[in-house]
Amino acid sequence: MADCDLCGVARPTLCPVKVDVPAYRNAFPTGMWMGMCEECTNASHKANGLRSKADGKKCYLCGIKGVDLFTTDIKIPDFSEPYYKDKRRLLCGPCLEAAENAYNVRQKEKAHASHH
Numbered sequence: 001m002a003d004c005d006l007c008g009v010a011r012p013t014l015c016p017v018k019v020d021v022p023a024y025r026n027a028f029p030t031g032m033w034m035g036m037c038e039e040c041t042n043a044s045h046k047a048n049g050l051r052s053k054a055d056g057k058k059c060y061l062c063g064i065k066g067v068d069l070f071t072t073d074i075k076i077p078d079f080s081e082p083y084y085k086d087k088r089r090l091l092c093g094p095c096l097e098a099a100e101n102a103y104n105v106r107q108k109e110k111a112h113a114s115h116h
Contacts, residue, residue: 002035005035006036006072009076011037014035015035015105018030018032022062022063022064031098040074040099042103043074043075047071047073048099056090061092068093071090072088074087
């Protein structure tokens with residue numbers, strides 16, 4: 001079990017997303033692997049299609065400041081009524097692209113698994 005880096009929910013499997021984190025660029029020059037659950041990759045895919053700009057200070061995944069940020073609506077499971085909390089996370093363009101790549105890889109895996 002691992003926690004999703006976007007919503008924080010523990011899932012048995014996560015989609016790997018390679019994000020360039022400026023704070024760790026010396027240690028990870030090609031990018032840092034983060035894990036996103038399938039629901040978050042689906043939400044980031046929708047957000048990538050909409051690309052609605054938002055006002056904010058920094059990207060939720062990579063922590064970069066001073067760039068264009070886009071809203072991503074995340075549903076976080078909760079054990080009280082109404083069982084889901086809607087949260088709005090702000091992601092930068094490169095993080096949305098990285099999440100889109102993870103979404104595309106996951107869709108290919110699903111299509112390949114359904115043929116067997």
